[in-house]
Amino acid sequence: MSIRCEFDRGIIEGGEILTEYIYSPKPALIKQVKQETSDIKSFELELKDKKEKLNFIPGQYLEVSVLGAGEFPVSPFSPPAKGRIEICVKKMGKVTTALHRLEVGETVWVRGPYGNGFPVKEWEGKKLILIGGGIGLPPLRSLLYYTMDKRKCKELILIYGARSRKDLIREKELLGLRDKGVKVHLSIDREEEGWREFVGFVPTNLLQISPPSGNSIAVTCGPPIMIKFVIKNLLELGFKPDQIFMTLEMKMKCGLGKCGRCNVGSVYVCRDGPVFSYERLKQLPPEY
Amino acid sequence: MINKVIKKRDLQKFLRNLRTKKLYAPVKDEEGKIEFKLVNDLKEITFEFTNTLKPVKSLFIPQTETIFMTDKKGIHPPKVSNLGVVFGVRPCDAKSIQVLTKVFEKDREDPYFLQRKKDLSMIGLACTSPGENCFCSSLGLGPFSTDGLDMLLADIGEKYYVEVVSKSGKKLVESNQELFSEPTKADRKLRKKAQQNAEKKIARKLDVERVTAKLKHAFESAIWDEVSKICVGCGICTYFCPTCHCFDLTDEFLEGKIFRVRTWDSCTFPYFTLQSSGHNPRPTRRERIRNRIYHKFQYLLENIGEIGCVGCGRCLENCPSGVNLIEVLSRVGKS
Numbered sequence: 001m002s003i004r005c006e007f008d009r010g011i012i013e014g015g016e017i018l019t020e021y022i023y024s025p026k027p028a029l030i031k032q033v034k035q036e037t038s039d040i041k042s043f044e045l046e047l048k049d050k051k052e053k054l055n056f057i058p059g060q061y062l063e064v065s066v067l068g069a070g071e072f073p074v075s076p077f078s079p080p081a082k083g084r085i086e087i088c089v090k091k092m093g094k095v096t097t098a099l100h101r102l103e104v105g106e107t108v109w110v111r112g113p114y115g116n117g118f119p120v121k122e123w124e125g126k127k128l129i130l131i132g133g134g135i136g137l138p139p140l141r142s143l144l145y146y147t148m149d150k151r152k153c154k155e156l157i158l159i160y161g162a163r164s165r166k167d168l169i170r171e172k173e174l175l176g177l178r179d180k181g182v183k184v185h186l187s188i189d190r191e192e193e194g195w196r197e198f199v200g201f202v203p204t205n206l207l208q209i210s211p212p213s214g215n216s217i218a219v220t221c222g223p224p225i226m227i228k229f230v231i232k233n234l235l236e237l238g239f240k241p242d243q244i245f246m247t248l249e250m251k252m253k254c255g256l257g258k259c260g261r262c263n264v265g266s267v268y269v270c271r272d273g274p275v276f277s278y279e280r281l282k283q284l285p286p287e288y
Numbered sequence: 289m290i291n292k293v294i295k296k297r298d299l300q301k302f303l304r305n306l307r308t309k310k311l312y313a314p315v316k317d318e319e320g321k322i323e324f325k326l327v328n329d330l331k332e333i334t335f336e337f338t339n340t341l342k343p344v345k346s347l348f349i350p351q352t353e354t355i356f357m358t359d360k361k362g363i364h365p366p367k368v369s370n371l372g373v374v375f376g377v378r379p380c381d382a383k384s385i386q387v388l389t390k391v392f393e394k395d396r397e398d399p400y401f402l403q404r405k406k407d408l409s410m411i412g413l414a415c416t417s418p419g420e421n422c423f424c425s426s427l428g429l430g431p432f433s434t435d436g437l438d439m440l441l442a443d444i445g446e447k448y449y450v451e452v453v454s455k456s457g458k459k460l461v462e463s464n465q466e467l468f469s470e471p472t473k474a475d476r477k478l479r480k481k482a483q484q485n486a487e488k489k490i491a492r493k494l495d496v497e498r499v500t501a502k503l504k505h506a507f508e509s510a511i512w513d514e515v516s517k518i519c520v521g522c523g524i525c526t527y528f529c530p531t532c533h534c535f536d537l538t539d540e541f542l543e544g545k546i547f548r549v550r551t552w553d554s555c556t557f558p559y560f561t562l563q564s565s566g567h568n569p570r571p572t573r574r575e576r577i578r579n580r581i582y583h584k585f586q587y588l589l590e591n592i593g594e595i596g597c598v599g600c601g602r603c604l605e606n607c608p609s610g611v612n613l614i615e616v617l618s619r620v621g622k623s
Contacts, residue, residue, distance in 0.1 A: 021355075021356065021365040021399055022396050022397070022398065022399065023355045023356070023365075023537065023548070023550075024355075024356055024363050024365055025363070027362070065539075065548075067358055067539060067546050067548075068539050068541065068546045069539060070537070070538060070539050071537060071539075071548075092564035092565060093564030096564070109363070223565075224567060249563065249565075249567075250561070250563070250569065251560075251561050251562065251563050253535070253536060253537045254535075254537065256395065256396045256398075257394065257395060258391065258392065258394075258398060258533070258535075259534055259535050259536070259537070259553070260533065260534030260535070260553075260555060260583070261534065261553070261555070261560050261561050262561075263579070263583070263587065264569070265582075265586075265587065266586065266587035266590040266591055271395065285507055287569045287570055287575060287579070288569050
């Protein structure tokens with residue numbers, strides 16, 4: 001397929017790599033691929049240029065390119081660390097499908113990090129309750145390990161669920177965190193043989209656990225319908241809107257508040273988010 | 289501001305001298321459409337027009353442009369360089385470039401737009417006969433306003449009255465000094481008269497201050513339902529809008545190479561916000577039209593302190609189903 005556009009090809013051929021060009025990503029090697037569920041894979045990436053650094057805070061996101069297919073925003077799965085970075089991606093659209101076809105040793109292109117990230121500094125000394133559903137786990141896992149490493153929170157509770165056991169990401173790993181002092185609560189929507197954890201939806205599990213709201217912060221990420229009921233239940237449990245945080249999912253392209261598609265009111269989710277407190281979200285029009 | 293005059297036959301000489309750089313000007317094509325084109329022959333330039341079909345933004349953010357090209361060696365962004373002069377810019381369009389500059393400068397600078405902004409000088413042509421859909425005067429502008437221009441020319445009969453606005457405008461005049469002379473008292477009078485006549489011709493009015501205030505509480509107004517029934521969602525209002533700047537980034541193949549391409553996009557299209565999960569935060573025309581109007585009259589104001597409308601009237605002129613922005617906003621103002 002070819003396109004007829006107004007390319008000034010003479011100029012393109014003679015171009016040179018200019019890193020200040022804000023939409024230009026950097027090459028990263030796929031070091032490892034892991035099939036997490038039937039349609040979710042995790043990828044370990046390493047920037048080809050060892051001098052380049054990808055520092056981020058949990059909750060920020062990267063724009064990852066599979067050249068020829070396009071670019072998509074994704075929050076890292078791993079905590080900030082030197083060298084490698086993990087992303088966990090569900091096969092959904094054009095680009096994520098193309099990514100799923102890639103193997104170890106192939107190249108993706110990365111730019112970022114973008115967005116605000118979680119206000120981790122403000123949360124020091126508080127209880128953190130992370131509530132996730134399905135592919136909403138990655139930013140929460142990044143935050144969880146970051147917090148464990150830094151030992152900056154009083155208590156860590158993870159409430160995570162998926163439709164079925166085969167849709168749960170890293171069941172074993174997450175349950176293993178109980179030995180490290182994290183209160184882990186997993187759930188699946190319907191009864192399955194051998195399942196000893198909670199059966200039901202995430203918001204229901206949350207109500208059943210009823211974490212105390214005092215000196216706590218709740219962070220949620222998952223499908224919109226889950227978030228809606230999680231917020232409802234958190235409010236019921238006595239959480240104030242400024243204790244509830246979430247990362248918003250929007251279609252994003254530029255990542256810099258210019259291309260115009262991810263706005264909720266005058267706020268650009270890509271630039272001013274993707275992390276919002278419910279307090280702030282309440283003031284925005286319901287277009288997310 | 290420096291004021292000069294130039295005789296009409298000397299303007300041809302001036303333009304010829306400008307052609308040492310690239311010269312863009314309004315040119316009428318075979319279909320009668322008037323667009324900014326690279327001019328080779330000065331005879332191509334048309335002076336008889338209300339406004340170009342596509343706004344001048346098309347020279348600053350082309351409808352399609354390469355963000356980078358890739359090959360085995362890596363990623364190659366093009367060197368964006370386009371030294372030149374745009375002649376015949378209407379004051380409303382010139383203002384739009386000021387608005388867009390603020391958008392593309394904010395936080396992280398967009399080098400593609402800003403390089404072109406640096407490279408291109410704009411010579412305005414005052415509107416001596418504004419069109420029936422013009423309403424620039426409602427936005428603090430006018431047929432003779434100079435915002436965003438390097439110089440403005442106004443037709444005063446035998447001559448053009450020249451206002452030099454910027455340093456680069458001053459340079460253009462200085463390097464062609466012999467063509468310009470000081471305006472006489474009569475010239476000044478003629479210019480004033482021409483401006484007054486032009487301003488009188490602008491029939492459409494919009495109380496923008498009132499509208500921006502009222503919009504704060506009109507998000508759930510029934511007006512959006514009504515407009516969404518008329519609108520066909522074609523997006524022409526956004527393509528022809530001088531301040532609309534939303535874009536898409538896609539990968540395209542050409543001759544064995546991959547290009548990342550930026551193209552104009554439109555918030556009036558359903559795919560604009562459709563997520564791969566199927567969820568769409570602005571699922572119907574109601575939300576999409578509302579977003580477009582709020583973006584222009586609220587969100588931009590909050591983000592960059594400018595209204596995203598310059599009163600050019602292109603959306604009124606070109607809407608195939610007759611959505612009238614002024615009517616819609618006037619109703620918001622009265623609500």
